[in-house]
Amino acid sequence: MNDQQIITKLRSAGCKVTPQRLAICKLVLSSKDHPSAEQLYQELKKVYPTISLATVYITLDILKKIGLVRELRFSDRSSRYDPNTSPHINIICPECGRISDYEAKSVKKFLDEIIAETGLKPLKQRFDLYVNCEKCSNKNKEEHAK
Template identity: 50%
Template sequence: MDDQELINIFRENRLKVTTQRLAICKFIVSRADHPSADQIYHALKTDYPTISLGTIYKTLGLLEELGLIQKLRFNESSIRYDPDMELHINMVCSKCGKIYDYKADNVKKMWDSIILDLGFKPKRQRIDIYYECDDCKEIES
């Protein structure tokens, strides 16, 4: 998604386009590692010294309402943001919390058969698989 597309979406929804909002949007849509608001804040604060965590939360909330990102809540202290709205599995390391997306034809096939069985199309879905990533496995051994 380029700047103009984002600006258009904001304008269509009568939302103000600010440089900070745009920077947050561009950051989150370019990431596949499901960052937290804190991580986004730390990544952007060098270039945008006046940015606040509040602005980040507010902007992420708007993007979620617009259907551009998903909010993945893991527990009270861990909320991550995912810009991929298509069907996929979130592969979550249960130790360090690292997340990557798993997408494959077999997931789509499995999902199609579940929907056929349910008899309705779900509004949205979230599939998480927990595992231990290579980095965390190494620390143990």
């Protein structure tokens, strides 16, 4: 999505587009690592020293409402933001919190099958796989070798 498309989307949602808001949108929409609001804030502060965490949250909320990002809430009350809104699998490392996407065709097929079998119309879905990432599994191995 280019700047103009983002601006059009925000305006059509009745939202005033400021340079800070646009920067927040661009950063989260281009991210692949499911950032938290805090991570986005720390990154944006380098370019926009006056930006506030509240502005980041408000903008993420707007993006959520217009369906451009999904909020992934976790049981420890943390939230991560995912610009990939199509059905996919989030591979989550429980040790370091790293999240990456796995695009599996079988997910779509699986959903279609459930919809066909039950006649249900899911409002949303979420698939999380918890797997230690390479870095963390190596660290664990080293610790066990001690």
